Each structure stands twice: as C-alpha cells, then as structure tokens.
Amino acid sequence: MSYADAVTALAKDCGSDIKKVCKGLNLGNNRIQDCLQKNQAKVSSTCTSTLGQVTTSIQQRQAAQTGFFKICAHDAAQYCGGMKGEGNILACLLKSKRVDNGKCNQAITDAGWR
Numbered sequence: 231m232s233y234a235d236a237v238t239a240l241a242k243d244c245g246s247d248i249k250k251v252c253k254g255l256n257l258g259n260n261r262i263q264d265c266l267q268k269n270q271a272k273v274s275s276t277c278t279s280t281l282g283q284v285t286t287s288i289q290q291r292q293a294a295q296t297g298f299f300k301i302c303a304h305d306a307a308q309y310c311g312g313m314k315g316e317g318n319i320l321a322c323l324l325k326s327k328r329v330d331n332g333k334c335n336q337a338i339t340d341a342g343w344r
Contacts, residue, residue: 294340
C-alpha cells in the first residue's frame with residue numbers, strides 16, 4: 231500500500247472518527263494514530279481495522295526500505311559497480327533489466343519503488 235493509498239483509506243474509513251475524537255491534532259509524529267488507538271472504544275470497527283492494515287503495510291514498507299541495500303548489495307556490485315549514493319544505485323537497479331535476484335526484486339517492490 232502506498233502512502234497516498236494509506237492516507238486515502240484512513241480519510242475514508244476514519245475521517246468521521248478523527249473529527250470526533252482527535253479534533254485539532256496535527257498529522258505528524260503519529261499523533262492521529264496514537265489518538266485513534268487511545269480512544270479505540272469510541273472508534274468505529276471499520277476505522278480500527280483499516281488503521282491496523284495501514285499500520286502493518288507502512289511498517290512492512292519501511293522495513294523493506296531499510297533492508298533494501300543489504301539485500302541488493304550483490305546486484306548493486308554486479309550491475310552498478312562503483313556507483314556512489316543510495317539513490318543512484320537504486321536508479322541503476324531499477325533501469326537494469328538483468329537483475330534476476332528474486333529477493334532484490336521483491337525488496338524493491340515491497341519498498342514501494344516499483
């Protein structure tokens with residue numbers, strides 16, 4: 231789930247709950263998530279379910295982004311030798327049609343970069 235999809239799902243399924251129990255809070259630093267979890271008894275079951283799905287999806291995406299360079303180190307060395315900078319290496323791997331490491335390809339997909 232992309233970040234945009236996550237925000238859309240939360241707005242759709244939790245919008246009225248956010249207005250009711252988290253009115254006036256800023257989005258940053260997990261304030262809305264913390265508020266919804268703290269007030270779970272007052273929040274709709276649809277919102278609770280969506281919040282759980284969104285949280286899990288974002289955690290998986292962040293883990294994939296964190297682990298990407300370790301998982302793809304061999305492919306980066308093989309196809310993007312000597313290239314510096316994580317962004318440049320990622321761009322190289324995305325352009326390379328030769329990357330056949332299933333784990334590397336999956337990490338790129340799970341990280342939301344493809």
